[in-house]
Amino acid sequence: MTLDLSALPPRRGRLAARPPAVPPGPPGAPGLRRLGLDPERDGLVLLPDGPGPFPLVVMLHGAGGVADGAVRLIAAAAERHGAAILAPESRDPRSWDLVRGGRCGPDVAFLDRALAATFAWLPVRAERIALAGFSDGGSYALSLGLANGDLFAAVLAFSPGFVAPPDYVGSPLVVVTHGSEDAVLPVTSCGRRVAASLDHAGYRLAYHEFAGGHVVPPDLADAALAAFLAD
Template sequence: MASISLAHASGHLSARPETIAVPPRVAPGRQALGLGRERDGMIYIPTRLDPAQPAPLIVALHGAGGIASQMLDLFVRSAEARGMILLAPESRGHTWDVIRGGYGPDISFIDEALKKVFQMHPVDPQRIAVSGFSDGASYALSVGVINGELFDHILAFSPGFVAPTQTEDAPKIFISHGVHDEVLPIGPCSRRIVPSLERAGYDVEYREFDGSHVVPPDMVDLAVARFLG
């Protein structure tokens, strides 16, 4: 395994949007990220995206044992309607590195994935969100508050915890959780996380719904509306 930088070991991402006057056109639709062998990821480019205009970007992180296409499925309708690029990297192992022992390999991979997207199409630096479901939501919250300079919004669906090494800036946060969740019960998870984030000064919109460990379409709509509103 390649050595992990100190920055990546602390959860920091270095990739930033590039300034590209007229980038080459990118074919719309789903495409493989092309950076990993057994575990890779996907990019979604909506149709009729103006190649000269910076677009919003959502980085979408799957749950434990998940794959990239599951996260694209959550957001593809909104991406087409709102002209958003989607990046869905896959964890190097069964789930995200901090849950398995500490930041490093997945942060390094996400950094490379971001660099690739930033070279493909101009991205609006004021409209970049990190999102996730379940373990991916916990990771999105954690990485999002560590990298608040990069991510201006965090969209977390049914998270279990937040584990930042440090924080920067103050991204806005959307959290939803089902009241009948048996995988990550709402009491010790979101009902504990949300007050903690609010005490720390974060602007949090929190929605509970009558359901289990799922992401209802209306929660996605609310999260995207907050992100782009």
């Protein structure tokens, strides 16, 4: 019997999908693949070269973004580290549910479906899965990642606005990067405040503030993945 994850109401932002005990066989040729779960708002998987199992980075786009843009932000770093990328798209084109309405809902359910579908064919290292995101996606990654620290070994937040986890489970490594000249989400009220709250809560935190705006510097994307994989 196949569990229909879309029929289950997400409870406090918890994700049910998990890699199987026995990973699937070699996934085939490297490159981009569509998830094939939704004709309009879907997602992409970027598959590295090799038979696997692979580390997996689940990368969430910013407000008004799409999967392709999210993949491009960390694709070079993922290739260098031999990691696969799963980039789902939010149900509402504007942004993620928690960011828009203060509650987890349809995006959690879709992310669960996307993870389950990916785990079914992609051999993944179960102990090396990270949730990452940029801007609104960074806020969502932080919030959802802290509620699912038993699945995600690390949370990588690039220029996040806030952290508001619906629950606290596990103790993932947290990496936060933010530009000192960010005019979209100012570092004083966003990056620094987020980092301070995470440090106060006792999380293992790596905070990188850089001279720049609302962007993901390639060297910091690389450093974030390196920290995740070395942890």
